[in-house]
Amino acid sequence: MYTREETIRRMNGLGRAGAPFFFVISHDLEHNLLFERKDGGQGRSAAFSLPLGERGGLRDCPPLPEQIRFDPVPCPLSRYAAAFSSVRAHLLRGDSYLLNLCVATPVKTNLTLPHLFRFARAPYRMLLGPDASVSGVHGRACACFSPEPFVRVRGREIATFPMKGTADAATPEARRWLEEDEKENRESATIVDLMRNDLSMVASRVRVKRYRYISPVETRGGTILQCSSEICGALPENWPSRLGEIMMALLPAGSVTGAPKEATCRAIAEAEDMERGFYTGIFGFFNGRDLDSAVAIRFMEEDGANLVYKSGGGITVMSRMEEEYREAIAKVYVPFDL
Template sequence: MSRYAASFASVRNHLMRGDSYLLNLCVSTPVETNLTLRHLFRFARAPYRMLLGPDARISGVHGRGCVCFSPEPFVTVRGRSISTFPMKGTAPSATQEARRWLETDEKENRESATIVDLMRNDLSMVATGVKVKRYRYISPVETSKGSILQCSSEISGLLPENWRSRLGEILLKLLPAGSVTGAPKEATCRAIAEAEDMERGFYTGIFGFFNGRDLDSAVSIRFMEEDERGMVYKSGGGITVMSRMEEEYREAVAKVYVPFDF
């Protein structure tokens, strides 16, 4: 916890100075398991999964194998309709009490409002008619420790007719994902680099599938990485001036799980 406390203090300093008003702070936790990355990929149940390594490593890029079982879409495109689904807010269980807390907690509500506003602005750089279609809907996520609740929103707009020939340009304008950085994005990214004592690598990036017609992509969260020193699990959460260090630390720890259904 001491490492997290030092990073949290750095983040709070930036928040109090006004450099950022929401920052996603991430940490790496060493884990021990007799499962390989391929086993984790095979047995995990998640809307989006990715495996790199160890026999599928990309030479020269971080030199690590990783597995991701993400519950969070980044952007989807159907026809000309583009949608993003920022996930902000986690309850450690799926009880009615936990749901009520997630729905009414002021800090969680402010996080959602900030990121929805950020992502609405981001989408407006590449699409027209941008609007919030669903605000703060709650979904269960299965973990090996039981169900937890996640809060998301849906924001949509209309891409130009030639979007397929400009897909790389469009994605670069939207990156990095606002839900795993914060706002304002540029200053917050500088504060993240100062506060975190790890290299994110592929964690909090994006991955997806484009078939020439439609696009599905996800944010690389719920993420384990392996190198010569062993495995680490990377997790984090949004920090505001209302955050309490112990509570945020517990949330980061609660996100260290694998979504097995057995």
């Protein structure tokens, strides 16, 4: 694993050389993994799938069980309420305007992490472990099947796609609610403003290309709608030689922290009773010319003999505790094509 400073130096060097590599950066930015494409068998249990490239496709993964069992065991409402009360106090003091509060949910399931990597329908997928050299921050194997890109670079254009807002498509008014709800609109506006400012630290001509577009996501429990925005800008010509600096300047990802970032991260650390590890970090691939990366959400990890799903949602002063609790639990799903 590499520290933040080691990661910056290593990514800068690989970018300058035009050497393809995969990477994983933890939420705290201090426990990071880099895999050069030439590594061959090193870290055999690290697998990635992104639009720009794949590594370790697990073609020998066992088939899915005929009858899938996937039963979340949500944390008690009282436990979530305590965390919610803590973050609400920070919001009322003005320490934060928007804060992403996360919880860990044990799941009783007959699925394995390789199943999740191999069969989950998502544009960005990652598997780490059980090899101790590549497993998670706490030595735990984990899998991620993320729908949310972090930054994408094509040529010199950099774009980021913060995702804010989720609704159950089975509800007839779901789309209209996502479009018109004041709390959802304020969350999007806050994060878009934050990410526009973040991109302005590394790019020029930053602009909001698409604001609050809605996409369907299929799950075993039905279709959900998710709201995203697209912000883009122009990188300097020598951006690959500064790749590590650029990525770290944009982290941690605003959509899974909040605004303002520094004070919000302190409030998160005070409220949450779990270590995020690689959850809400990022993972990605640089192919020597362009880059894909994703926010590590829709995330499961081993905890002893159990699997735990980490999920969360944005909290503002307008949030209602019971609604936010239900949203965090509703995000405990696996998008299989069945």
